[in-house]
Amino acid sequence: MGDLNLWPSDQNHSLVTSKFHDPLGKALTPFTYKANRYGNPRNARIDFIMxxxxxxxxxxxxxxxxxxxxYPVIANVALDFSTFSMMHYTINHGANAAGAYNLSAIENEIRNSGADIxxxxxxxxxxxxxxxxxxQIDLLATRLxxxxxFHATLDKEPDAGSNGKRRKFGQAFLSKFPIESIDDGTQLRWIYTAGATTSTPxxxxxxxxxxNGARTRFYVTSLSTDSISRLQQAYEAKERIAADPLPVKMLSGxxxxxxxxxxxxxxxxxxxDAFAGMGSLAFNYPSGTPAKxxxxxxYSGMLQMQQASVRTSQASTHRPIVTTIKLQ
Known part of the structure; x- marks a missing residue:
């Protein structure tokens, strides 16, 4: 909020409102400037609360x-610290639907979604x-x-191209909210026993x-393309998650x-399932023409799903999915 010295019709107003909502939109009134006692006309809305x-x-x-x-500007403000948005994205190590590597496209898709987690x-x-x-996770976190x-499901020895660094593949979280430290025992990392000896555990x-003060457990997983291993992995996931004492939990993947x-x-x-009942509107693979x-x-616990959608991106072989969620 403040005297921004710009009109709602200015390009800079559009830049600001890409991140903040102006309840009056492009309206030039009510005027806020030149409201003095000397008779000058009130001719600009340049003071804002967004x-x-x-x-x-x-x-x-x-x-x-x-x-x-x-003129002083006054408004009502409703604070909502219980609603957040979540995206799940299988990014295919940054390769798009055409097989070309482009991590910046993944970055832009995440940014444009506005997702919090x-x-x-x-x-x-x-x-x-x-x-x-x-x-990739360092680059995405830094840029966003x-x-x-990050959790490595595959951890390999360095090779000539990795500059002495171990080569890892796995799953991760990005968050605008604090992720509690691994040192306090609140994170769980598990390699499924089913399929553990394959090339891609x-x-x-x-x-x-x-x-905003509500400690919520988030899980991410990927299950095997082999039907027998996938079945056993689902049982393993259920057993470990059911033993979790936290009452509010989400699983994506x-x-x-x-x-x-x-x-x-x-x-x-x-x-x-946040997408239950949506049928083909929930199709997210393959990204070119989703068929399933x-x-x-x-989700589990005191959560209310308010919106669920599939984004039409081909930055990966999978389309990203997004939900808006309210903590009850």
Whole structure:
């Protein structure tokens, strides 16, 4: 809020309102400037109060007093610290639908979604030339200004291109909210025993994210494309998550199976599906012309799903999915 010295019709107003909501939009009134006692016309709205999704500004108006050459601006503000948005994205180590590596496209998709918490599958750290030996989670977190936490499901010796660094592949969280430290025992890293000896073992990664004081457990996982291993992994995930004492939990990931399949039914007593009943509107794979749902955001506890959507991006072989959630 303040005297921004710009009109609502200016380009700079559009830049500001890309991040903050102006309840009056492009309206030039009520005038806020040249409200002085010498008879000059009130001819500009250059004083503003704006809010983001956690601070909804309404009923903005001016108070007609000549104590300054600006009118004071007053508004109602409704603070909401219980609503957040979450994205799950299987990023295919940064390769798009055409097979070209472009991590910046993944970054832009996350940024443009506005999501507060992002779970990621298929993330590379110094892995190989397929991803330019990038530390993808470090690059994404730095560029997006988010906290991060990573779980390696595959950890390999350095090679000639990794500059002595271990080569890792796995899953991760990005968050605008604090991710509680691994040292306090609130994070869980698990490699499934089913399929553990294959070239691409799968795992379950849990972290506590503090959403404005509400400690909430988030899990991300990827299940095997092999049907037998996938079934056993679903049982392992259910057992470990059911033992979690925190009452509010979310599970997201590439579960490699469709709604109503046995692995999804195994998880169903613990979780509900944020995209339940959406049918083909929830299709998210492959990204070019989605034909099925294999990426999910599931929830348990005092959570209310307010909106769920699939973004039409081909920056990966999977489309990202986004939900808006309210903590009850």
């Amino acid at each position: 809010g983001n999704e956690q601070a909804v500004v309404t009923n903005l108006d001016t108070i007609h007093t000549y104590a300054s050459d600006h 992002i779970s990621l599958n298929q993330v590379d750290i110094n892995f190989s030339s397929r991803s330019d030996y990038d530390d 200004g988010m906290k991060r936490s 799968q795992g379950l990664f849990g972290a506590v994210i503090n959403i 590439n579960l490699s199976d469709i709604p109503g399949s046995i692995p999804l039914n195994i998880l169903q007593p613990v979780f509900s 749902t294999i990426n999910y955001i599931l």
